[in-house]
Amino acid sequence: MRAIAAPFAVAAPGGARIRDRLRVTPGEAEVLRLIGDHLGRLQRTDLALRVGVGRVKAGENRRAERKKKLTAGSSSRWAGAMTRASENQYQLSLRCLYDERASLGRAARAIEIRLAVPCGERKGKARGYAYQGERWAKQRRLAMLRTRLARVDARIESGRPGIVVGGRRLARVRHSLADAGLTEAQWRQRWEAARLFLTADGESGAPYGNYTISVDPSEGGVAIVLPEPLRHLANAPRGRYRLTCAVGFPHRREEWLDRVTANRAVRYDVVHDPARDRWYLDASWATETALLPTPEELRALGGRLLGVDLNADHLAAYVLDPQGNPIGAPLTIPLDLTGPASQRDGRLRAAISRLLRTAREHGCAGIAIENLGFGDARAIGRETMGRGRRGKTFRRTVAGIPTAKFRERLRSMAFHAGLVVLAVDPAYTSVWGERYWKTPLQQQNQKNQQTTVTRHHGASVAIARRALGHRVRRRPGVTAHDRRIVTRRATGQAAPTPRACGTASPPRTASTPLPGGKTRPRRSDQLALFPTSKTVREVTGPSPARLATVRPTPANNAKNGSS
Structure with missing residues (x-):
């Protein structure tokens, strides 16, 4: 059994991003396309130059030289935003190459370990392949992985990652439009919309926090500084183009108003959705780093905790008291993530909102989840997650669990709800939850015939107990209710309280360790x-x-x- 990592508090979000719709006229939409196309070509040119520079120190990336060239065709502020976007895209691509190299290395090592064992035999924990045909196929697979790994190593050494502006996936769809259900015109619209560049960095001290794209907080008017070749389209002083529509940012409007009225930096992005033919304005800014309580401090407060087990089609949750005892009935929240991406995100938010309501109703101080990433599982695949039809089904289930999206949505929404998110080691939670908690929890809820306790509810109890610093295992009598003592103590988890001289100790119960x-x-x-x-x-x-x-x-x- 491997060592269990200590729980930790998930960091609070470091920024905010809100969106409002731009109800532009056809003429204004055409002007926005012209601006985005022109700036997009300049930014792609600058990105190619940045990739050509290679992997160098931050002061040697020739940003000042590249910015000077871009200023002639746009403006100084537009050029600064484009060089910043190029640098961020380059660094992100390098990190992706490092992750791909680690993933390919893990997969190759897993196959090498099994190839070192003869077919049908076992050496320690390593098991050989079942028959020669599978072994031969894995040898071919290993050769392919080594070829890809060598190619990735060469890219990292040269410092030239492959970047597709607009997305590699969308570029590949061009060769299979029939399978994607798109026409060439529809694909072209999506491709051009993805390659627009309408991003303006904020600037503290500038009017309303941004000089390039400014939004008047009183009227909601939007004004954009035109690039130099498009200044003839200006309808406002100083080469600006003012839109007739207004924005209000109803979500988190007070925070946005506090920043723009104080002339603090706010970044704006103009985004086009070709599927709906709508334009949006996104406002984003950095927030101050919040100091969250550690798991030890949260335990000292003596608050309840809501344990959550994330699954492919539902969320299983249970409320625990500070001593690690389950309270009430189990909670099951359906999680249907089929359909369009916009609907999937909305359903995920609705499920998280229900979790937060449950936590507030029971007076919980935080939410405990597993620190899931499934990076190793997705990389190694069938070498560790089973073979055949059953293993393939399990791998698809793991691939369908929205771990990263759930983690990011939960930490942001829980932070604004005043709750702390604790992440624990996911080792053995489902196995021990079913072994030690499923049957007792079912007996505790036997009066309610409609309540069904699953192994996932037991896993949620194990997750919350691990976050509280208790053992996952239980002893008989923990979840039962006594006639005289309504709630029994957890098994040996509560700290003993010293008693004064001349007093008698309380009678020992079945749940008190002796x-x-x-x-x-x-x-x-x-x-x-x-x-x-x-x-x-x-x-x-x-x-x-x-x-x-x-x-x-x-x-x-x-x-x-x-x-």
Whole structure:
């Protein structure tokens, strides 16, 4: 069994992005296309120059020289935005190459380990392939992986990643339009819309936080500085083009107003959706880094926690008290992610909103989730996730779980709801949840005939207990309710509270850990009162258990004649 990593608090979002629709006229839409096409060509030229420079230090990327060339065909601020976008795209592509190299290396090593074992045999944890045909196919697969790995290494060494402005996936769709259900004209519209460049960086101290694309907070008017070759289209002073429509940014409007009225930097992006033929304006800005409580500080507060287990078609959740006891009934939230991408995102947000409502209703201080990435699983594939029809189904299920999207949406929405997201190690949560928690939870909810407890609900309990610092395993009697004690303590997780001298300890219950590995109470385990000088009781009988319960005091020693 591998070591379990410590839980940690997921970082708060470092920025904000809001969107509002631009209801432009056909003439204004044509002007926006002209601006985006012109700036897009300049930005792609600058990106090619940046790739040609290669992997160098930040001060040696010749940005000042490239910006000077771009300023002649646009403006100084447009040129700064284009060089910044080129640098970000280049660094992102390099990181993707590093990730691809690591992924190919993991897959190749997994096959090499299995090829080192003869067919049908096992050496330690490594198992050979079932028959020679599969082994031969894996040898071919290994050769292909090594070829791809060598190609990626060469790109990294040369510092020239392959970048497709507009998206490699959309570029490949051009060769299979019938399968994608698109005509050539529809594909061309999407391709041109993806290659537009209408991004203006914010500038603190500039009017309303941005000089290139400015939005008046009182009227909502939008004005864009035209590039030098398109200044003849200006309908406002100083080479600007003012749109007739207005924007209001209803979502998080107060935050946006606080920034633009104080002339703080706000970045604007004009985006075109060719499928709906709509134009949008996105506003984004950086936020101050929030200091979130650590898991230890959250445990010290004594708040409840909502454990969530993410699955392909639903979310399983359970509320736990600070001692690690499940409270109430299990929660199952359907998660249907079929259909268009816009609908999938909306359904995911609706599921997360329901989770947040449940957490607030039960007074939870945070939400516990698994630190899932599935990077190794997707890279290695059938070498570790099974073969045949069953393994293929499982791999497809893993590929369909929106881990990254769920994590980003949850941390952002939970932060604004005042909740902390704790990520735990996902090792053995489903296995131990089914083994130790599924049956007791079903017995606890047996009065409600409509409640069905699954292994995923047990996994959610295991996740929350791990975030609280408790053991995942349980002892008999944890989830039951006593007639006198409504809620029992968790199995050995609560810290013992020291009692004052002269008081009796509470009676031990089945859930209280006893020394020596005992799990049931015994009469001799009941501690007696601490003897004092006024109340000294004679201990009759040679019972060692009762003698051990009397703490010697000076008065008691004097009475017995001992020193």
